[in-house]
Each structure stands twice: as structure tokens, then as C-alpha cells.
Amino acid sequence: MIIDKITLAQSEKRFLAQLINSLAGIRQVALIGTKSKKGNENLAVFNSLIHLGAHPALFGLISRPASAERHTLGNIRETESYTVNFLDKKYAEKVHQTSARYPENISEFTEVSLTPEYFQDCFAPFVKEAEIKIEMKLQQILNLEINNTNLIIGSIERIYLPEERLLADGFVNPRNLLLSCGLDAYFTGKFAEKLAYAKP
Amino acid sequence: MIIDKITLAQSEKRFLAQLINSLAGIRQVALIGTKSKKGNENLAVFNSLIHLGAHPALFGLISRPASAERHTLGNIRETESYTVNFLDKKYAEKVHQTSARYPENISEFTEVSLTPEYFQDCFAPFVKEAEIKIEMKLQQILNLEINNTNLIIGSIERIYLPEERLLADGFVNPRNLLLSCGLDAYFTGKFAEKLAYAKP
Numbered sequence: 001m002i003i004d005k006i007t008l009a010q011s012e013k014r015f016l017a018q019l020i021n022s023l024a025g026i027r028q029v030a031l032i033g034t035k036s037k038k039g040n041e042n043l044a045v046f047n048s049l050i051h052l053g054a055h056p057a058l059f060g061l062i063s064r065p066a067s068a069e070r071h072t073l074g075n076i077r078e079t080e081s082y083t084v085n086f087l088d089k090k091y092a093e094k095v096h097q098t099s100a101r102y103p104e105n106i107s108e109f110t111e112v113s114l115t116p117e118y119f120q121d122c123f124a125p126f127v128k129e130a131e132i133k134i135e136m137k138l139q140q141i142l143n144l145e146i147n148n149t150n151l152i153i154g155s156i157e158r159i160y161l162p163e164e165r166l167l168a169d170g171f172v173n174p175r176n177l178l179l180s181c182g183l184d185a186y187f188t189g190k191f192a193e194k195l196a197y198a199k200p
Numbered sequence: 201m202i203i204d205k206i207t208l209a210q211s212e213k214r215f216l217a218q219l220i221n222s223l224a225g226i227r228q229v230a231l232i233g234t235k236s237k238k239g240n241e242n243l244a245v246f247n248s249l250i251h252l253g254a255h256p257a258l259f260g261l262i263s264r265p266a267s268a269e270r271h272t273l274g275n276i277r278e279t280e281s282y283t284v285n286f287l288d289k290k291y292a293e294k295v296h297q298t299s300a301r302y303p304e305n306i307s308e309f310t311e312v313s314l315t316p317e318y319f320q321d322c323f324a325p326f327v328k329e330a331e332i333k334i335e336m337k338l339q340q341i342l343n344l345e346i347n348n349t350n351l352i353i354g355s356i357e358r359i360y361l362p363e364e365r366l367l368a369d370g371f372v373n374p375r376n377l378l379l380s381c382g383l384d385a386y387f388t389g390k391f392a393e394k395l396a397y398a399k400p
Binding site for chain 2: 019026054156190200
């Protein structure tokens with residue numbers, strides 16, 4: 001079947017959101033931990049984490065203007081500190097629940113029963129239950145004027161992970177980590193194959 | 201274990217690339233089809249496709265400066281046309297092989313034995329073997345000065361997909377589509393659960 005631009009423009013809002021979001025495919029779920037200057041802890045689910053480069057090590061994150069992610073953006077702007085947390089698939093319900101629109105003074109950690117944890121001098125909280133935890137430092141927020149979303153660019157400051165996940169070639173094994181597609185479907189990755197460096 | 205910034209800076213180049221790339225997690229693989237004004241067809245594998253918004257329907261794509269993706273960027277800049285193609289897991293080897301550095305006048309379609317296909321007035325070729333094919337139109341190329349990567353922003357013009365993949369709520373089922381993690385590992389998604397809209 002063919003879905004053209006006119007059909008898209010005429011689609012009901014939530015149908016369209018589900019369609020375009022799921023069309024972009026399966027992506028690993030990141031829980032982003034932040035804290036406001038006032039001390040309010042915040043936790044939000046993102047599936048728009050992207051690798052921007054290794055040297056320096058940079059990740060990007062898309063924050064949409066009207067979403068539950070807006071407290072995250074505000075806190076990052078204010079404190080320049082955030083954490084990326086990857087969780088086992090068994091936490092799917094708790095992770096999903098962080099997407100509800102809680103008021104700013106309510107901590108999603110408390111509401112979904114995940115535990116904030118602090119390491120070294122990082123201002124933002126990590127998620128104790130996470131398998132892999134990354135300390136991030138804000139480098140830049142780029143406003144994408146075309147639809148008023150923001151690209152948050154941050155540098156990787158420290159990575160906390162179980163030693164057995166790091167393979168000799170640098171590969172971080174994503175076994176059993178939670179993935180998502182669209183607004184509400186959760187997956188895990190099933191390993192297919194590892195291929196040699198491609199040469200012409 | 202803890203990997204800090206100093207350790208990262210001292211890591212061997214390919215180890216670091218694998219580490220940071222795989223750390224960003226599993227993502228669905230997109231084959232991007234383009235054609236130069238001169239008529240050279242090009243096909244390149246990306247795993248940095250991101251959903252930017254549904255209304256208007258926009259996808260982003262990260263293109264790194266020194267990568268095999270550079271012909272893709274050039275062609276998109278020149279013609280404003282490209283296609284996003286999602287393939288079944290059985291095509292993992294062909295998909296991976298498109299990442300080899302072929303000269304500009306060599307078509308990856310021919311080299312990896314995938315078939316270019318043209319629909320309507322779209323200048324760029326689709327991949328005949330793909331399960332889901334999307335016609336894209338360039339809206340903007342944003343240079344990220346921090347590391348000289350480019351964010352390609354495009355609008356979704358037409359979507360071609362098997363009717364049975366589109367569910368009633370707009371969800372596009374990613375069953376058996378190829379995912380990747382890091383530089384060389386391929387996966388598929390294993391469905392875990394679909395959860396209700398989260399409310400506080």
C-alpha cells in the first residue's frame with residue numbers, strides 16, 4: 001500500500017504520531033536522569049539517542065517541545081548535567097510509566113519505584129537499577145527551527161558497566177537491554193550475526 | 201567497571217569507534233538510496249535515522265564527514281532526493297557490504313546485488329528487496345560544528361509498505377527487520393510487550 005503526504009496530513013493526530021514514530025524503527029531505550037537547581041529529580045524515557053562521534057565521544061538526544069521530556073530539557077539547560085541509563089527488559093513497565101506527564105515537583109523515580117544514585121561529582125542522578133550508566137555533560141543545545149525540536153549534544157564523561165559486557169574489540173554487548181518502537185511497543189534484541197569489516 | 205574520559209582519549213581509534221558506537225545501542229538499519237545528477241546510483245547503510253516529528257513528518261539522519269556515507273550526503277545536497285529502505289534480516293550481509301568504500305562511479309546496488317527500483321517522480325532509487333520504502337525530500341542540512349558531522353533533515357513524501365504491517369492504531373510492525381549495534385553486529389527485534397498510554 002502507498003501512504004502519501006496528503007493522507008498523512010489528513011490523519012488523526014495520535015494515529016499519525018504512532019505511524020511516523022514506529023516507522024523510524026526499533027531503537028534502544030534510554031532513561032535520562034536530571035535534577036533541577038532547586039533539587040527536583042527527574043527521569044524521562046527517550047528513544048532518540050544517537051551516536052554523533054567517538055573522538056570526542058558525543059551523543060545527541062532529540063527533545064520535542066510539547067512532550068513529557070520538557071523538564072529534562074529545562075534541567076539540562078540549567079545544570080549542564082544528565083545521565084543516560086540503559087535497563088534490562090524486565091523494567092519495561094517502569095520505564096514506560098516515566099513517560100506520563102507528572103508535575104515538575106514530582107519525582108518519576110519515586111512514582112515508578114526506581115532508585116536515584118549519585119556517583120562522584122555528577123550533579124544528575126543515575127538509575128541504580130540500570131545495567132549501563134553514562135555521565136553526560138552538555139555541550140550544546142541546537143534548536144531545529146523547522147519544527148521547534150531541540151537537539152541536545154553532550155559529551156560522555158564516564159561510563160559505568162559490568163565488565164563482562166565489554167568485549168575485546170570495544171563492543172558493548174546490548175544483551176537483554178530494553179528497546180522500543182513507536183509510542184508503546186517494547187522489544188529486546190535477538191543477535192543475528194557479527195560481520196567482518198567490509199572492503200570493496 | 202568505570203571508563204573515564206582520560207581512558208577514552210587514550211584508546212586505540214577503532215576500539216574507541218566500536219565502543220562509543222555500540223554504547224549508543226541497537227537501532228534499526230536504514231539503507232539510503234541516492235543518485236548523483238550525473239546518474240551514479242548510490243546505496244549506503246545508516247543506523248542513525250531519527251524521528252524528528254510527525255506533523256509535518258520529518259526524519260533526521262547523521263552523516264559523518266570521513267565515512268563511506270559521504271557520497272550519500274553529496275547526492276542529497278545536489279538532488280534533494282533520497283529514499284529510506286528497511287530490509288529483512290536475511291539481507292544482513294548485503295546491507296553490511298554497502299559500508300565498504302567504493303569509488304563514486306561504482307554502484308553499491310551492483311556490487312552487493314540489490315536491485316534499484318524507481319517509483320513515480322522520485323529521482324532517487326528505492327531498493328526493490330526492501331520491506332518498507334520511504335520517499336524523502338531534503339529540507340535542511342545542519343552542520344554540527346562541534347565535530348563536523350551533518351544532520352540531514354528530510355520530509356516523508358510517500359511510504360510504501362505491505363498492508364499487513366500497518367496496524368489499526370498507526371503502528372508499523374518492525375517484525376524481522378534488520379537492526380544493528382556498533383560497527384558490525386546485526387540483530388532483529390524480539391517483541392516483549394505493548395503498554396497502555398502512561399498516565400500519572
